[in-house]
Amino acid sequence: MSGILAFSLTAGLLFALGLYGMLTRTGLIHRLLGANIMAAAVFLFLVVLSTRATEAGADPVPEVMVLTGIVISISLTAFGLVLIRYLRAMTGQATLPRSGREGDGHSGDD
Amino acid sequence: MSLLSLIFDALLGLGLLWLAWRAVSSPGLFASVVLFMVFGFVMAITWARLGAPDLALAEAAISAGLTGALLLSACKAALTDTGNDNELPDEPSTVRRRWPAALICTGLGAVLSIVMIQVAANRAAVPPALAEAVTTHPLDNPITVMLLDLRGYDTLLEVTVLLTAFLGVRILLEQTELPRLHAPRATTPLMVDPLLAMATPVLLMTALYLFWTGMEAPGGAFQAGALLGALGVMYTLTGRFEPLDRTPVLLRLGLILGPGMFAIFACLALTWSEWPLAYPAGATGAAAVAIEFTLMISIAVTLTLLFSATPGLHARHMGVRHP
Known part of the structure; x- marks a missing residue:
């Protein structure tokens, strides 16, 4: 099964790309996209784990965890987006302040 | 090939x-x-x-x-x-720390990929007890079996997270005056009525089909609820649903219906079994359909409200159009 190799590799690299987005972007919506891409990478790896048990059919447990995760992701995204609007209403911008060093690297919405 | x-x-x-x-x-x-x-x-x-x-x-x-x-x-x-x-x-397109971040992420991506390939290369069989529980279950779709029965706790907590997200949004909306995003327009574009007239029955039928077929084939409450939520999004965008500053009683019931009924069912299960969330013998199918239906309604209502980012919505009276 060729897919297992290709998609495990994709999952690992996707996770790194999502993290890169979260670390380097200042725009909070971009960071939220990065977090969603990292989640997608984890989902992809879980499904690869579920399909490798091919002889007796796929393992339903990881698949169900992914289905749960997809719904949690949209809850998180929806709440995060309203938090970002709230921040913009309070401070006039949708980025974190540059000054506070303690805020570095945390997007505040994950 | x-x-x-x-x-x-x-x-x-x-x-x-x-x-x-x-x-x-x-x-x-x-x-x-x-x-x-x-x-x-x-x-x-x-x-x-x-x-x-x-x-x-x-x-x-x-x-x-x-x-x-x-x-x-x-x-x-x-x-x-x-x-x-x-x-x-x-x-601003990028910030400081671009090169350190790239270095860390490249290293992490390489290590993760190698580990994942090695883990995934090991064949693992489905545990026999799990395989047996799924095949002997009265419901046929393994995913639905897992969602509603074997890992019912996950599903109960998952719909609770969805509800909590809406409650969080509602609290934030109380804190500040955010401009309305989807204000109704004075005139509706010509193609909106025909579009909704076609999309509404198609989406309703597809959602109910996905809900019903979820018992034995791919589909279920989440997919069906998402489609109904998409219908709610269309109605919000076209001004058929108008934003409200409060949450009407009917919407509150819709929000709480799924998690509430599921939680009540979990407690009731203690009367016929020693475990919460256990299904009554012989009535698994009926109970699962009832729970899935309430979950579908709650998911649809919650997703529509999360999209509209308002505490509530109500149907706008479009006036008498038909002769």
């Missing part, structure tokens, strides 16, 4: 990586959002390729569809909240 599937898998993987890279690196907000939506659809194809049609349906409806709608509406919010009418302000 195997060469073809190898090429197809490689293209899917490269497509995912390229779209993700463009989504996190594009300077413009709108471009990133659209690329992310396309990423969601390619992900849905990947699920189908990996033999997980339940996930493909959920990904297409929830991740690509509704998350995309939420993100586009966030783009609109970036315009209306700043009082800027036509130009999306580009976020």
Whole structure:
């Protein structure tokens, strides 16, 4: 099964790309996209784990965890987006302040 | 054949990586959002390729569809909240720490990929007890069996998270006056009525079909609820649902129906079994259909309200159109 190799590799690299987005972007919506891409990478790896048990059919447990995760992701995204609007209403911008060093690297919405 | 599937898998993987890279690196907000939506659809194809049609349906409806709608509406919010009418302000494209971040992420990506390939290369069989529980279960779709019965706790907590997200949004909306995103227009464009007249029955039928067929085939409460939520999004966007400052009683009931009924069922199960969430012998199918139906309603109501980002909605009276 060729897919297992290709998609495990994709999952690992996707996770790194999502993290890169979260670390380097200042725009909070971009960071939220990065977090969603990292989640997608984890989902992809879980499904690869579920399909490798091919002889007796796929393992339903990881698949169900992914289905749960997809719904949690949209809850998180929806709440995060309203938090970002709230921040913009309070401070006039949708980025974190540059000054506070303690805020570095945390997007505040994950 | 195997060469073809190898090429197809490689293209899917490269497509995912390229779209993700463009989504996190594009300077413009709108471009990133659209690329992310396309990423969601390619992900849905990947699920189908990996033999997980339940996930493909959920990904297409929830991740690509509704998350995309939420993100586009966030783009609109970036315009209306700043009082800027036509130009999306580009976020500063990159910040400090670009090279250290690239170094860390490259290392992490390499290590993760190697570990994942090694883990995934080991064949693992489904545990026999699990395989037996799934095959002897009265419901036929293994995913529905897991969601509603074997891992019912997960599902109960998952719909609670969805409800909590809405409660959080509602609390934030109380804190500040955010401009309305989807204000009703004075006139509706010509094609809106015919579009809704066609889309409403099709979406309703598809959602009910997915709900009903979820017992034995791919589908279920989440996919059906997401489709109904998409219908709610269309009605919100076209002004058929008007924003309210309070949550009407009927919507409150809709929000709480799924998690509430599921929680009551969990307690009631203690009267016929020693475990919460156990199904009564002989009535598993009926109980599962009832729970799925209430979950579908709650998911649809919650997703629509999360999209509209208002405490409540009500149907607008469109006046008498028909002679």
